[in-house]
Each structure stands twice: as C-alpha cells, then as structure tokens.
Amino acid sequence: SPHLVVAVDGPAAAGKTTTCKALSRRFGLGYLESGRTYRIIAFEALRRGLPPDNPVNVVDLCDELLRESREQDLLTSGRYGSADLRSPSVNVAVSDVARIHELRKRVTELVRLWARHQGRCIVEGRDIGTVVFPAAPVKFYLTASPEERARRRLGQEGGASYEEVLADVVRRDEADMSRAVSPLVPADDAIVIDTTTMDLEEVLARMGAACERRS
Ligand code: C5P
Numbered sequence: 001s002p003h004l005v006v007a008v009d010g011p012a013a014a015g016k017t018t019t020c021k022a023l024s025r026r027f028g029l030g031y032l033e034s035g036r037t038y039r040i041i042a043f044e045a046l047r048r049g050l051p052p053d054n055p056v057n058v059v060d061l062c063d064e065l066l067r068e069s070r071e072q073d074l075l076t077s078g079r080y081g082s083a084d085l086r087s088p089s090v091n092v093a094v095s096d097v098a099r100i101h102e103l104r105k106r107v108t109e110l111v112r113l114w115a116r117h118q119g120r121c122i123v124e125g126r127d128i129g130t131v132v133f134p135a136a137p138v139k140f141y142l143t144a145s146p147e148e149r150a151r152r153r154l155g156q157e158g159g160a161s162y163e164e165v166l167a168d169v170v171r172r173d174e175a176d177m178s179r180a181v182s183p184l185v186p187a188d189d190a191i192v193i194d195t196t197t198m199d200l201e202e203v204l205a206r207m208g209a210a211c212e213r214r215s
Helices: 016-027 035-047 055-068 071-078 088-097 101-118 128-132 146-153 161-179 200-214
Strands: 003-010 029-034 120-124 140-145 192-193
Touching: 003 016, 003 035, 003 128, 016 029, 016 120, 016 200, 029 101, 035 055, 035 071, 035 088, 035 101, 055 071, 071 101, 088 146, 101 120, 101 128, 120 128, 128 140, 140 200, 146 161, 192 200
Parallel strands: 003 120, 003 140, 029 120, 140 192
Antiparallel strands: none
C-alpha cells in the first residue's frame, strides 16, 4: 500500500476539490480527483449513444478506453474540458455509471496503481476512505448543508439557476448514498468536517493540522 494517502470523501460540492488542491500544494502531495474518471466514462457513453445504466455496455466501454489509451489517461487526461465533464447530462449519467460494480472495481484498481506510483498523495471521491484506501492514515469527510453547497457551486455549472443546482446536488447525494455498492458514507475513522458555517481558511487549518499530526 502507498506510503501516505490522504483520503477526502463527501457529497457533491462540499469543497473537496478546492481543499485538496490547496493541501496538495502545501504538503507536496500528488492530487487525484477520482470523480473525473466516472465522469469521463459517463461522457463517452453518452457521446457513443450507449445507455449509461447498462453494466455490459459501460464495462466494455471502459475496457475499450483502457486499451486505446495509457492507463493514466482515464484518470488524468486533459483531453476533456469541464464543459464536457460537468454538463447537466453528464451529471445525471455519472450517477448511473457509478452504480456499476464491475466498473467501480476497474476504477479502484486504476486509482490504487496511480497512488502506488505517487507515494504521497491526496485523493478525493466518495469511497476513497471506505473502499479504495481503507488503511489511509488520514481521512476526511467534508460536508455542508445542501443549500450552502448549491450556493457555492452556483456559477460553476454553466448558466444553471440556484434551484437547478440545488436539485442536482440533492439528487446526486441521494443516488450516491443509497446505491448498493460503495455507498457514500463516512469511514469510521474519518474526521468529519461540516463546513456549512466555516470559511475556506478555517477548513484548511483543520485539515492541515490533522495532516501534520497523522503523517
Ligand atoms: O466528485 P464528482 O462530483 O465529480 O463525482 C461525480 C460522481 O462520480 C459522483 O456523484 C459519484 O456518483 C461518482 N463517484 C463515485 N466514487 C468516487 C468518485 C465519484 O461514485 N470515488
């Protein structure tokens, strides 16, 4: 297992990406956004007219993409822009692909391989501290009220209104928390931070202190 993995999980728009990027700079850690891989699969399924909830189609697609590209590409490829990966249709389709157990196994293996090469890294997602790296020495579960998360996300998702962003956040939380495989849940040993009334500096101070203590 890798030397140091900081695992960061939590619901949509809880501030995982912003805090992970800041911590990765501060502590010199490799950074991986695991949701990006699920989004790439969802985007490619839609582009090819494949049903994103069909396990056979989606797993075949994943294997094809893995054959076509180097493994790292599915994790970190700059080929896809945020307009591709964060569109409303991908936001919906990604919940479907993320439910497919065989796909999750492949993505989990890719993330573990990446982390082994990195050594010291911070990885964000939904199942990083529970399934992907259950032995990670530092785990965070970031959350905030849905209303606050929708406010923070507003303006990042094209021209969507506050009500549309809130509805998408609530729908994705429900899908991620209720699925049978790797549901979104805090790891037993995760440090849970409710950031609803905290500003970014406070959150980073809490997370940074825990990283120093535990690594
Ligand atoms: O983090 P992001 O919001 O980009 O993730 C998009 C979706 O990918 C999540 O709503 C979730 O369904 C799925 N995902 C997952 N496991 C991860 C990361 C993301 O199921 N580790």
